Amino acid sequence: xxxxxxxxxxxxxxxxxxxxxxxTYDTSESDYYLFWYKQPPSRQMILVxxxxxYKQQNATENRFSVNFQKAAKSFSLKISDSxxxxxxxxxxxxxxxxxxxxxDDKIIFGKGxxxxxLP
Amino acid sequence: xxxxTQTPRDKVTEMGQEVTMRCQPILGxxxxxxxxxxxxxxxxxxxxxxNRAPLDDSGMPKDRFSAEMPDATLATLxxxxxxxxxxxxxxxxxxxxxxxxxxxxxxxxxTRLTVL
Numbered sequence: 329x330x331x332x333x334x335x336x337x338x339x340x341x342x343x344x345x346x347x348x349x350x351x352t353y354d355t356s357e358s359d360y361y362l363f364w365y366k367q368p369p370s371r372q373m374i375l376v377x378x379x380x381x382y383k384q385q386n387a388t389e390n391r392f393s394v395n396f397q398k399a400a401k402s403f404s405l406k407i408s409d410s411x412x413x414x415x416x417x418x419x420x421x422x423x424x425x426x427x428x429x430x431x432d433d434k435i436i437f438g439k440g441x442x443x444x445x446l447p
Numbered sequence: 448x449x450x451x452t453q454t455p456r457d458k459v460t461e462m463g464q465e466v467t468m469r470c471q472p473i474l475g476x477x478x479x480x481x482x483x484x485x486x487x488x489x490x491x492x493x494x495x496x497x498n499r500a501p502l503d504d505s506g507m508p509k510d511r512f513s514a515e516m517p518d519a520t521l522a523t524l525x526x527x528x529x530x531x532x533x534x535x536x537x538x539x540x541x542x543x544x545x546x547x548x549x550x551x552x553x554x555x556x557x558t559r560l561t562v563l
Binding site for chain 2: 363365370371372373374375378419434435437438439440
């Protein structure tokens, strides 16, 4: 079974600095999707960034980028120029694509990393 | 701006009472997911539907929980009878199935359930 591990329960970063959140996963599949979700105090889960395993290029969304190391099964999130609004719980997640008729759409989430932004 | 809606936003009830949580998926989405979030367990998948048919509810306690989709615009999660250990935030998410699609799941705002 696939598992997702976030080893940092909490992190802090100074405003305007860069922070990296770690995520490792375990799977025997070669093709899959990885996601980072953000959950601010409002509770709303927001997709931050996604990565397809068959793409070697790391995904980037504005100040958010990932370091995808497929062989190491590592998927870290880098937040540049941290802002107060980035304070939230961040979840790493995994999903495997399967043939349509047997598709398993389940997303497996890590336990989360709570990110604090220090003014 | 299409979004998943959930009602109620917060619910406080007493042990033994029936609780019904409702979710309206984004129009056109054909997959619906129910998750439970607690501090100890994180996000757990309880059940999910594709085209209104239940595909997997192995994460759901069968004796007290039930999930249904009466129609394409409504998903319900019921707990009867409720227990204090059911206190959690319950999220509904919807998505659009498709071959090799991202199948991004769009989450609702959640229902915070407190069972006294």
